Amino acid sequence: MIQTVISxxxxxxxxxxxxxxxxxxxxxxxxxxxxxxxxxxxxxxxxTKFSYAFRLAHELAHLIDGDTGSQGVYAFSPYSKKMEExxxxxxxxxxxxxxxxxxxxAEYRNYVNFVDVLGLPAYFEDMAREAVMNA
Numbered sequence: 001m002i003q004t005v006i007s008x009x010x011x012x013x014x015x016x017x018x019x020x021x022x023x024x025x026x027x028x029x030x031x032x033x034x035x036x037x038x039x040x041x042x043x044x045x046x047x048t049k050f051s052y053a054f055r056l057a058h059e060l061a062h063l064i065d066g067d068t069g070s071q072g073v074y075a076f077s078p079y080s081k082k083m084e085e086x087x088x089x090x091x092x093x094x095x096x097x098x099x100x101x102x103x104x105x106a107e108y109r110n111y112v113n114f115v116d117v118l119g120l121p122a123y124f125e126d127m128a129r130e131a132v133m134n135a
Contacts, residue, residue, distance in 0.1 A: 061091035
């Protein structure tokens with residue numbers, strides 16, 4: 001299931017003219033989205049509990065949903081309090097929930113498993129619950 005989701009995210013990136021480049025950087029080097037160039041660098045060596053699928057959806061959010069503010073470069077920073085980061089979290093969760101639960105009736109959706117599969121911390125639960133129930 002997760003590979004299907006990642007394939008769909010890659011396909012959407014291509015349709016939007018976004019280039020995704022996988023890199024083997026240091027374990028502490030986050031993924032990066034460069035707005036003007038429409039490029040995302042995904043660090044496959046990044047040591048984090050956040051899943052690759054969530055990180056990719058998050059970075060795509062910066063480029064697809066118009067984060068064109070003062071920042072030209074966004075580094076994956078899930079604990080940031082910046083509004084752009086919160087917005088990217090919500091966009092990623094809503095997008096992923098729609099992919100995960102498109103054929104699942106609301107009464108059978110489990111947001112706890114969703115959070116688990118994506119490797120999200122507890123403070124994402126409220127956003128995840130809302131995304132799953134609205135998918």
